[in-house]
Amino acid sequence: MDGIITTDDSWEVAGRRFRSRLIVGTGRYKDLPETAAAIEASGAEIVTVAVRRVNTSDPSAPLLQDFVSPERYTYLPNTAGCHTAQEAVRTLRLAREAGGWNLVKLEVLGPPPYLYPDMAGTFEAAAALIADGFEVMVYCADDPVAAKRLEEMGCVAIMPLGAPIGSGMGVVNPYMIRAIKAQARVPVLVDAGIGTASEAAFAMELGCDAVLLNSAIAHAGDPVRMARAMKAAVGAGRDAFLARRMPRDYRADASSPTKGLIAG
């Protein structure tokens, strides 16, 4: 990002252009109508989705597509729950067949309780997916060396965690997020860890191109209202980044003129 303010502050990933800098997950909602209402309120144009076995004993059960239209939203299939490169590649090949597109979110996870990105598995899966024609947005550790390597391999977006998935701990290592963004030539998104609106704004103030979150909305007391808050927060954080914040100083610097004081 060059910091120049333009009326069109859209961003681009893998040749696709988007206006919203908020990507939202579609999981963990009470039901599909609540999912649809929250996504609508978030203003998101990209939604992440998971790939799972269909319920063969209830083939008429409503599907996500019936409530969140793939014509209206760009579906970003993920590999949530995959702990090996093989599982992740297999899952995304099925996703491509189900949806017919190749823009995907890769995540290869370590064990509970942190589900921290398994970077060895992530590199292996990214290489296989890129060789197979996928455009890979990659969930990764907040490690600038790993992030650069993923970019050089051909990943189309780098998505370091703010904090563990679903933890709501915010952006716990802002210095490395900033370092990853400073060196990147592809979009950088904070993915996972955001818990509330101020944390989404903070991620954007660091210069990130977008934010990806799910639980912060789905597990809020009022998901639709939190979706609205996140939309505003991402916009506010982006504007604050572009506006370039004032410097910090421990000393005061009075805002009102000292000239003309009545006691002068």
Next chain:
Amino acid sequence: MQSPITLTVNGEAKALPAPASVADLLASIGLDGRKVAVERNLEIVPRSLWPVTPLESGDELEIVAFIGGG
């Protein structure tokens, strides 16, 4: 008369009258094929090949769709 084909579909046993294709399997379950993907013995079966891909006893099939996820 041929004996039925015995399959494993999404981890569960299922039998179909022989002969049967992937398309026959989806029809027997009653699934809307536009929203699912099918893997047979770890190989994707493209939608266009469902009617001409025969099933054999012992085949393992995965039928998946998109669900909510983060």
